[in-house]
Amino acid sequence: MFCIAAFIVLLFMAAISARYRRYLAKAASCTLRRVTFRPCDTTFKQDLKDHMLAPLAARRPGLVGPASVALEVVAFLVVLTTIWSGYVVVESAANLYVYGTCNKQDSASCSLGAEACSIPDQTPTFGESLAAWDVVGAFGNDFVRLGETFSAIPSRMQNWDASEYLPANATYLNGPDAKKETALEVIDPGCTYCLQLFQNIEKAGFADRRNLSYIAFPIQSATGYKFPNSLLVTQYLEALRLNPLADAKTPVDWQILKRIYTEENDEGVSWQSVINGADSAETTALLQEWAQEFGLSRAQVDTVASVAGSTEVAQVIAHNKTLVEERIHTVKIPTIIFDGRRHDGLVSVDDLD
Amino acid sequence: MKHNGLFRRATPEAIRTDRLADFSYLDPGVVYLDSACQSLRPQPVLDALTEYYTSYNACGGRVKYAWGRRVDDEVAAARQGVLGLLGLSGRHYAVSFTLNTTFGLNLLLQQLPHGRYARVVTSHIEHNSVFLPTMTAAKRLGIPRLLLDRAADGALLYEPARLERAIVVVNAASNIDGRLLTNLADLVRDTHARGGIVILDAAQAMAHERALLQKTDADAICFSAHKMYGASLGVIVARRELLASLELAFVGGGMVADVREDSYDLLPNDPGALLEPGLQAWAEIIALRGATDWIGRVRPGGRLPTEHLSALSERLFDSLSDIPGLTMVNAAASPVISVYAAKQDSHRLAVFLSQSGIAARSGYFCAHHYLKQRLGLPPLLRFSLGLHSTMADVDRAHDALARLMKGLS
Ligand SMILES: Cc1ncc(COP(=O)(O)O)c(C=O)c1O
Numbered sequence: 001m002f003c004i005a006a007f008i009v010l011l012f013m014a015a016i017s018a019r020y021r022r023y024l025a026k027a028a029s030c031t032l033r034r035v036t037f038r039p040c041d042t043t044f045k046q047d048l049k050d051h052m053l054a055p056l057a058a059r060r061p062g063l064v065g066p067a068s069v070a071l072e073v074v075a076f077l078v079v080l081t082t083i084w085s086g087y088v089v090v091e092s093a094a095n096l097y098v099y100g101t102c103n104k105q106d107s108a109s110c111s112l113g114a115e116a117c118s119i120p121d122q123t124p125t126f127g128e129s130l131a132a133w134d135v136v137g138a139f140g141n142d143f144v145r146l147g148e149t150f151s152a153i154p155s156r157m158q159n160w161d162a163s164e165y166l167p168a169n170a171t172y173l174n175g176p177d178a179k180k181e182t183a184l185e186v187i188d189p190g191c192t193y194c195l196q197l198f199q200n201i202e203k204a205g206f207a208d209r210r211n212l213s214y215i216a217f218p219i220q221s222a223t224g225y226k227f228p229n230s231l232l233v234t235q236y237l238e239a240l241r242l243n244p245l246a247d248a249k250t251p252v253d254w255q256i257l258k259r260i261y262t263e264e265n266d267e268g269v270s271w272q273s274v275i276n277g278a279d280s281a282e283t284t285a286l287l288q289e290w291a292q293e294f295g296l297s298r299a300q301v302d303t304v305a306s307v308a309g310s311t312e313v314a315q316v317i318a319h320n321k322t323l324v325e326e327r328i329h330t331v332k333i334p335t336i337i338f339d340g341r342r343h344d345g346l347v348s349v350d351d352l353d
Numbered sequence: 354m355k356h357n358g359l360f361r362r363a364t365p366e367a368i369r370t371d372r373l374a375d376f377s378y379l380d381p382g383v384v385y386l387d388s389a390c391q392s393l394r395p396q397p398v399l400d401a402l403t404e405y406y407t408s409y410n411a412c413g414g415r416v417k418y419a420w421g422r423r424v425d426d427e428v429a430a431a432r433q434g435v436l437g438l439l440g441l442s443g444r445h446y447a448v449s450f451t452l453n454t455t456f457g458l459n460l461l462l463q464q465l466p467h468g469r470y471a472r473v474v475t476s477h478i479e480h481n482s483v484f485l486p487t488m489t490a491a492k493r494l495g496i497p498r499l500l501l502d503r504a505a506d507g508a509l510l511y512e513p514a515r516l517e518r519a520i521v522v523v524n525a526a527s528n529i530d531g532r533l534l535t536n537l538a539d540l541v542r543d544t545h546a547r548g549g550i551v552i553l554d555a556a557q558a559m560a561h562e563r564a565l566l567q568k569t570d571a572d573a574i575c576f577s578a579h580k581m582y583g584a585s586l587g588v589i590v591a592r593r594e595l596l597a598s599l600e601l602a603f604v605g606g607g608m609v610a611d612v613r614e615d616s617y618d619l620l621p622n623d624p625g626a627l628l629e630p631g632l633q634a635w636a637e638i639i640a641l642r643g644a645t646d647w648i649g650r651v652r653p654g655g656r657l658p659t660e661h662l663s664a665l666s667e668r669l670f671d672s673l674s675d676i677p678g679l680t681m682v683n684a685a686a687s688p689v690i691s692v693y694a695a696k697q698d699s700h701r702l703a704v705f706l707s708q709s710g711i712a713a714r715s716g717y718f719c720a721h722h723y724l725k726q727r728l729g730l731p732p733l734l735r736f737s738l739g740l741h742s743t744m745a746d747v748d749r750a751h752d753a754l755a756r757l758m759k760g761l762s
Contacts, residue, residue, distance in 0.1 A: 050704035057705035061760020064705075 002045045003030035005075030008082050023048075091142075094149045098156045099331045100344030104145060114345025116332035117191035117226065119219050119325075121145070152329050162213075162337040165328055167320045169241040170213040171251035173258075183210040183338035186324050188219045189234065189260055190227020190276050193346045194334045198261035204352035210338060214257070215320050219333055229275050229283045231317075232308075233260070236287045238316045239307035245295050252294045259290060373653050376741040382710045384746045388739030389528050389689045390714060391579045392560060394644075395651070395740075401643035402584055405636040413635050414607055414626075427639040432625065434645035435588060438559075440568040447596055447625035450638050451587035454556040455482035457575035460589065460628050461552055462490035462522070464599040470549070471518035473498045476509055477727055478529065481719040483522050483554045490520070505684045507532030509540055519549035525558035525565055525574075528718055529733070531687025533558070533565055541570045550595060556580055560648075560739070561662050561688050582740070583644035584637035589628055596624035605630030653740055662688050665738050665747055672751040673736075678758050682730070688738040691718075697761055699734040702754070709753040 007027040013020040030044050049071060057064050092102035092110075101113035105121040123145070129138030162184035183206070187194040201207055216237050218230035225231050233256075240253040250258075260271045275283050284305070291301050307313060324330060328337075332344040343351070372379065375395035379385070385393060405427075411420035413428050432448040451457050463486065473491040475483055477500055491498035499519075502510045509523055521544050525534045534540070534553075541551045550572040558566055560581040566574060572595045578586035601619075608626050610618045620626050653661040663686070670686035673679060682691040693699055703715035714735040717724045724730045736750060 046698065046700055047704070050698075050701045053701075054704050054708040057757060057760070058708040061705075061757050064761055 001079055002049065002072060002075045003027055005078040006045075006048055007031040008078055091146050091149070094146070094153070098149050098152045099329075101332055104149065104331055113332070114343075114347070115196075116193050116334065116345035117188060117219060119217075119331045119333060120221060120226075121331070155329055156342075159340045160337045160342045161340070165215075165323060165337060166213055167215045167323065168316055169238075171241050171244070171253055173207040173212045173250065173254050175249075176211045180209065180211050181338065183207075183212045183336060184214065185212070185334050185336040186215045186217050186328065186330060187257075187334045188217055188227060188230050189237075189257065190230040190272065191219065191333050192272065195261045195270065195272050197334045197336065197346055198257070200347065200349045200352055202262065204349045206352045215324060216317075217320060217324050217333060218317075227276050229278060229280060232280055232283050233275065233287065234317060235308040235313050236291075236304065238313045239304045239310075240291070242307055242312065242316075243300065243304055245300070248295060252291060252296065255294045256287065256290055371654055371745075372743050373651065373741060375647070375651070379741060383712060384710055384749050385712045385741065386736040386738065386746070386750055387712050387714050388560070388742070389557060389580065389718075389735065389737035391585075392582045392739045393741045394584065394640075395582055395647050397647050398583060398640045398643040401640040402636050405639050411635075412632055413638075414633075424635055424639070427642060428633075428635065431638050431642040431645075434642045435590060438563060438645050438648070439566055439574065439590060441590065445592060446590050447593055447623075449589040449591070449596075449625045449628035450633055450641075451589060451628060453579070453585070453587040454554060454575050454577045455486075455587075457587045457589040457628075458482055458522070458552065458554060459486045460603065461573055461575070461591065461595075461599070462486045462520070463493065464602055465490065465494065465520060466598050466600050467494055469518070469598070470494060470496060470520045472496050472515075472520070474501060474511070474516065474519045474521045474523075474549075475499070476501045476503045476523050478503050478527055478532075478720060478723045479522075479524055480528055480554060480556070481721070482556070483524060484720075484722060487520075487522050503527075503532065504535075505532070506535050508536040509534060511540070511543075513543040513547070516544045516549050517547045519544060519547065521549060521551045522554065523551075524554040524556070526555070526562045526689075528557045528689060529691050529720055529724065529735075530683040531557065531562075531689035532684070533562055535565075537565060537569060537571070545570065557689065561659065564659070578637065578641045578644060581644060582648060583641040584634075586634055586637040586641055588641070591624075591628075593624045596627050599627060601627060603628075603630050607631060607633075651740060658740055661740065662738055662742075665742055665744065666690070668744060669736060669738065669747045669751070672747070673754070676751070676755045676758050678762055679754075682733060689735065690737070691733040691735045693731055693733045694758060695731075697758070699732040702734050702757060705757055706750070706753055709749075711750050711753050713750065 007024070007030070010020050010024040010027050014024040026044050049068065052071065053064050053067055056067055095104045096102045096110075096113060099113075101116070101118070102110040105123075105125055106118050123141050124132070124134075124137070126138045126142050129135075129141060161182075163182040165184055166182070185194075185197065187197070201212070206212065216234040218234050219226040237253040237256065240251070240256070245252050248255075260275060264270050265274055271286075275286065278286070288301050288305060291304060292298065296304065328335065328342065330342070330344055334346065336343050336347060373395070375397065376393055378396070379393065405424075409420040409423045411418065411424050413421065413424040415421070433443070435448045436443055436446060449457075451460060473487045473494075473496060475487045475498070479487075487498055499515060504510055507527065521540065523534060523540075525537065526532070537553075544551050552573040553566070553569070553571045553575065555566060555574045555576040557580065559576040573589060573591040575587070575589050578584060578588055604617075608619055608630055610620050612618075648658065651658060656664075666686040666688050669690055670681070670683065673690060673692055674681055678694050678696060679692050680695065682693065694702065699715040703713055706713050714737070716732045718733070718735060724733065738747075
């Protein structure tokens with residue numbers, strides 16, 4: 001253990017100073033022997049330890065024994081943390097590649113990935129499991145997560161075609177045109193990065209060049225929904241798709257999304273923030289008011305309101321959820337599929353051009 | 354000892370000593386106790402080296418300009434100085450220079466003639482420089498190798514009949530505990546009586562136990578100048594007949610009188626040159642003269658070197674014997690004293706002692722077979738004294754070790 005720790009420490013020291021390379025080679029041969037379970041070159045280990053302990057021995061020989069034990073413990077910790085950090089690097093790199101985030105469980109906490117609202121993983125984190133004294137579960141869950149990540153690598157490498165993932169009753173921001181490629185975004189009406197993505201899409205004129213559709217995916221949290229009114233808004237969006245307004249140039253569900261993402265109330269507060277802070281009655285009132293404004297009759301609004309609460313809509317939403325989680329495999333909202341790729345998180349105007 | 358915080362090197366306080374002025378260059382913070390490996394060089398030896406390099410840096414044995422003639426004179430004086438130290442006559446013995454004791458022993462053993470000898474005899478306590486070449490020599494000559502024991506007083510335990518045409522190779526003083534080849538004279542007589550030869554490893558004996566070697570009849574004596582206050586150099590003192598009998602395998606410049614297409618004539622009257630192919634370490638050879646002269650005249654504390662060393666040896670032996678937990682390997686005091694602690698690794702002790710400025714050796718000192726295999730001992734800790742050593746050095750070494758042993762136990 002001491003040799004391995006020495007090798008690890010010397011690896012860093014040798015990178016900085018040539019003085020340590022000589023020892024590095026020794027530590028390496030010592031480590032390799034140890035790794036293959038042949039007796040370690042004890043004189044190297046002993047020598048290293050003795051030289052470290054010598055200053056103490058000259059002053060307080062009585063402390064050499066405890067210090068020697070402490071050195072072994074430190075060596076053990078060095079090896080342990082190195083193995084663990086190596087594991088975390090591999091896991092993070094795989095996650096970054098597959099999901100576009102180094103922290104699959106809470107993608108918003110990963111500064112390496114694109115900005116996004118994470119879809120939280122409901123299994124306890126490593127730390128949470130450990131805190132609950134569930135050591136087996138801590139490692140087990142982590143290995144399961146890593147396994148999932150690796151098994152998702154092929155899907156990350158595939159050629160993505162948005163039309164394969166379209167939800168039922170898909171609607172398009174600008175009426176579908178057979179000559180244009182399909183693009184599909186997975187969004188949560190309450191997620192601020194979805195708002196930014198939509199604004200980028202508008203700035204880039206993205207929807208003029210593609211048939212842009214969406215899957216509304218209200219992100220769940222441990223206690224309900226991450227944005228409390230997202231489910232309600234999604235229910236209305238799906239109800240509107242089931243009952244489309246004939247002759248509407250832009251589908252009404254898209255007009256509502258556009259309002260949420262791009263417009264503000266009289267006090268200059270974005271409608272998204274208003275809805276995220278409102279209760280469900282206020283939200284329902286707003287949605288109904290807007291539907292009427294976008295051309296629905298009072299009777300049509302009532303129909304939509306009742307369909308929104310129906311099992312049919314609930315089934316559509318459940319189906320879309322499965323689609324996102326099990327076929328698209330994303331943990332980041334928004335996710336947008338175009339140009340043969342899946343883009344997780346916010347995409348800049350340049351990248352949309 | 355001054356302490357500068359827990360983890361910085363302690364600065365040993367300079368100690369007023371009665372150290373010989375010839376070693377006044379020595380850092381007062383260091384107690385050098387590894388003279389058995391290599392002695393410190395007194396100032397006259399250092400001066401001789403510098404003088405050669407700075408004022409007559411010429412090749413020996415071949416040049417006609419003044420510097421070269423001076424080199425030849427000095428080299429001849431060095432050979433003479435060695436013979437003088439041993440009380441041997443140049444009529445019977447020649448002095449050759451080489452790299453070290455090990456090389457000297459090999460030059461002889463690997464060139465001994467086939468057919469003349471019936472066995473190689475050596476002992477268990479020999480240094481690897483004897484132990485190993487006796488193996489290869491026996492193999493080369495196709496004769497058996499016999500390993501004998503040495504008594505606690507160092508005498509070789511042998512039955513004379515087993516010395517028939519034997520090549521006997523043993524040390525005159527042990528590098529483990531300083532025991533001496535007390536029956537040297539008998540051994541030489543008995544071996545010669547049966548047509549054998551005696552080659553002595555005098556690496557440890559030359560510096561401080563020369564009395565034993567005085568006027569010896571041994572056939573060859575090999576030693577290292579670096580263990581007897583000289584510069585790094587090996588010395589072979591060998592009987593002329595032995596040199597003449599060698600089947601030379603190492604040959605080259607400086608050894609021949611004439612060379613033809615397929616043959617050569619060796620120098621006729623210079624048997625010492627037979628072991629000196631090529632240019633020699635002129636400065637080191639000349640400095641050896643400085644060392645032999647110095648050994649002859651130096652009086653540490655007004656006493657003879659042997660008296661000074663035996664006083665220090667007794668003190669060291671007695672004081673180490675009193676440290677609890679330490680086992681003495683030596684049966685008696687000697688300038689070379691080895692110990693071990695059952696519960697402490699000697700290498701660790703050596704590293705820790707070094708922190709207090711004490712330079713002592715740890716390990717098996719090239720006597721693995723004897724210490725490790727035969728006695729089953731752990732690595733040892735060895736203190737070896739030299740003429741630079743003082744009572745204060747001995748006390749400091751003892752105090753540091755006693756403190757460590759107490760603290761570590
Ligand atoms: C007894 C003895 N023989 C031979 C040798 C070998 O001397 P060198 O290494 O100078 O050849 C030593 C050196 O420690 C020795 O102590």
